[in-house]
Amino acid sequence: MRYRQAIALLALVGLFVALYLWLHALGFGGAIKCGASGGCETVQTSQWAVFLGMPVAFYGVVGYLALLVVALAALRPTALAQRTWNLLLLGLATVGVVFTAYLTYVELFLIHAICRWCVGSAVIITLIWIVSLLSLRTPGIRTDHAASRPPRDQPV
Amino acid sequence: MNRFNVMVAVLALVLGIGVFALLRTGGGASAAAAGAPPTVVDDGFRGNTLGQETAPVEITEYVDFECPVCASFATIQMPTIKEQLINTGRVRWRFRDYPLPIHKYSRFAAHAAQCAGAQGHYFEMQDQLFAHHQWAQTGKDPSNLFRDLAKAAGVDVQAYDACMEAGRYAQRIEFSRQEGDKLLVDGTPTFYANGKKLEFRRLPGSDDFKALADSIVAHRPQRR
Numbered sequence: 041m042r043y044r045q046a047i048a049l050l051a052l053v054g055l056f057v058a059l060y061l062w063l064h065a066l067g068f069g070g071a072i073k074c075g076a077s078g079g080c081e082t083v084q085t086s087q088w089a090v091f092l093g094m095p096v097a098f099y100g101v102v103g104y105l106a107l108l109v110v111a112l113a114a115l116r117p118t119a120l121a122q123r124t125w126n127l128l129l130l131g132l133a134t135v136g137v138v139f140t141a142y143l144t145y146v147e148l149f150l151i152h153a154i155c156r157w158c159v160g161s162a163v164i165i166t167l168i169w170i171v172s173l174l175s176l177r178t179p180g181i182r183t184d185h186a187a188s189r190p191p192r193d194q195p196v
Numbered sequence: 197m198n199r200f201n202v203m204v205a206v207l208a209l210v211l212g213i214g215v216f217a218l219l220r221t222g223g224g225a226s227a228a229a230a231g232a233p234p235t236v237v238d239d240g241f242r243g244n245t246l247g248q249e250t251a252p253v254e255i256t257e258y259v260d261f262e263c264p265v266c267a268s269f270a271t272i273q274m275p276t277i278k279e280q281l282i283n284t285g286r287v288r289w290r291f292r293d294y295p296l297p298i299h300k301y302s303r304f305a306a307h308a309a310q311c312a313g314a315q316g317h318y319f320e321m322q323d324q325l326f327a328h329h330q331w332a333q334t335g336k337d338p339s340n341l342f343r344d345l346a347k348a349a350g351v352d353v354q355a356y357d358a359c360m361e362a363g364r365y366a367q368r369i370e371f372s373r374q375e376g377d378k379l380l381v382d383g384t385p386t387f388y389a390n391g392k393k394l395e396f397r398r399l400p401g402s403d404d405f406k407a408l409a410d411s412i413v414a415h416r417p418q419r420r
Contacts, residue, residue, distance in 0.1 A: 045200055052204060056211035060218055065298050068219050084298060086265060087383030115200070150398050151265075 041120055043175035047129055047168050048111035051104045054164040058100030061157055065095035074156055083155040088146045096143065100161060103136045107168060126175045133169040140165050232303070232373075233366040241368050244318045246278065247288035252416055253389060253409045255287055258294035258376045260384035261305035261325050262332045265399060269385055270326040276402035286409050291322070293372040294381050301331070301338055306369045308342040311359035312351045320349035 064072050065084060074080035083089060089096055110132060114125035140162045147154055243256070259266050281287035293310075295302035305325050312321030324345035325331075331338040346356045359365070376386070380393065387394040389408055396404065 048204060049207065052207055053211065056208075056215050060215045063215070063219060073218050087386070090382055112204075152399070 041115065043171050044111050044114045044125070044129070046171050047133075047175075048108055048115065050164050050168045050171070051107035051111055054161055054168070055101065055104035055108055057157055057161050057164065058097050058104055061097035061161075062095055062101050065089070065097055072157075079153040080155040080157055083147055083151055083153050083158060086151045086153075088143075088151060099139065103132065103139070103165075107132050107136070123176075126172065130169070130172040130176060133165065133172045136165040137169045232370050233363070236367050236370045236374060238371055239368055241371075243290045243292045243372070244313055245288055245290045246319065247282040248285050249288065251282075251285055251288040253281075253287045253412045254290060255405065256290040256292055256388040256391075258292050258372075258379075258381045258384060258386045260294055260296045260299060260302045261309065261322075262299035262302035263296065263384040264329065264332065266385045267326045267329040267332070269399070270322070271329075273400075273402045273405075277405055280402065281405060281409055286413065287405065291318075292376065293369045294376040294384055294386070295369065295373060296384060299332075300335070303366075303369060304338070305342065307360065307363065307365055308346060308356075310365035310368060311356050312346055312349055314359060314364070315351050315355060317346075317349045317351050321346060321351065324349045 061072075061084070072080045072084060091099060107129065110125065110128055113119060114122075114129065119125055143158065144162055147158060259270075261267075277287070277289070282289055293306040295306050309318055309321045309325060312318055325342075328341070328345060331341050342360075343353060343356070347353055379388065387396075387400070389412065394400070394408070
C-alpha cells in the first residue's frame with residue numbers, strides 16, 4: 041500500500057510540473073521561471089518541443105494524470121490485494137521513463153540545453169518507475185482482515 | 197476521509213497555488229503590439245534580405261526574436277555566414293517573422309524590427325535585439341529597452357514611436373506567421389533553401405550552410 045501511496049504523491053507532483061510547462065507552452069504567463077541559464081526557453085522553443093502536433097508537456101500531463109488515477113484506484117480497499125495494479129503502474133511508468141529518456145537525449149545531444157523543469161520531471165518519473173518495480177517484489181499485500189476480526193477467547 | 201486522502205488534497209492545493217503563482221509572476225505588463233491582429237492583409241512584403249539577388253542559393257529563415265536559439269544562431273553563426281557566403285555572392289538570406297505563441301514579446305520585438313526597417317535600419321535593429329537578448333529572459337515589459345535599442349540602431353525615435361503606437365506592421369507579421377504555418381514551420385529557427393525545407397538533426401552551423409551552398413551550386417544546371 042505504501043508503494044502505491046508513494047506513486048500517487050509523486051505522480052501528483054509530476055502532474056503539476058507538466059501542467060506548468062503545458063500552460064506556458066499554450067501562452068499563459070510570461071517568461072518561464074527557469075533560473076538565469078535560460079535552458080527551459082531553449083528547450084521549449086526548439087523544434088523538438090512539439091511531438092505529434094502537441095506540446096511535449098501535454099503528454100506529461102496525460103501520463104502523470106493516468107499514473108495518479110491508477111494509483112488512487114489501486115488504493116481502494118477492494119484493490120489492495122490485487123497485484124495487477126502493480127503491473128499496470130509499472131507499465132505506465134516504463135512508458136514514461138522511455139519517453140523521458142528520449143527527451144533527455146534530445147536535450148543533451150541535439151538541443152544542447154537542459155531545462156530544469158524537465159530534469160525535475162525526469163527524476164520524478166524515474167522514482168515512480170523504481171517504486172513501481174519495488175512494489176512487484178513485495179510478497180502479497182496484507183489486507184489486515186485478521187486485525188479487524190473481533191478478539192476470540194484463547195485457550196489458556 | 198483518511199489521512200492519506202487529506203495529504204493528497206493538501207498537496208494538490210499547495211501545488212495548484214504554486215503553479216498559479218508561477219504563471220502570474222512570470223510575465224510583465226502587456227505589450228502594445230503583442231497580440232495578433234484580427235484581420236490579415238497581404239501587403240506584398242516578403243521579408244528583409246541580405247545578399248545579392250543573383251545568388252544561386254536563397255535561404256529563408258523563419259525567426260522568433262525572443263527565441264534563444266535564434267539569438268545564438270544570429271550572434272554566433274551568422275557573422276561567419278555573412279562573411280563566407282552572403283558577402284561572396286553565393287547565398288542570399290531572407291528573414292521572415294514567426295513569433296511563437298509561447299513568447300509574450302516576440303511579436304512586439306518583430307514589430308520593433310519592422311518599424312526600424314521602415315527607416316532602413318532593420319538589420320541594425322535585429323543585431324541590437326539579438327545582442328542584448330537578456331530582455332527575453334526577464335519577462336519584463338521591454339518597451340523602453342526596445343526604444344533605446346532603436347536609438348542605438350540609428351532609428352529616428354519619434355517616427356519609431358508613431359509606428360509602434362499605430363501597430364503599423366502587425367498584419368505583416370501575422371501574414372508571415374501564417375505563411376510559416378502553411379510551410380509547416382515547426383519551431384524557430386526553421387530554414388528553407390530555395391523553397392525546400394531543411395531538416396537538421398541538430399542546430400545547424402555555418403559549415404552546414406557552406407556545405408549546402410556547395411552542393412546546390414555543384415548540382416545546378418549549367419548555363420550555355
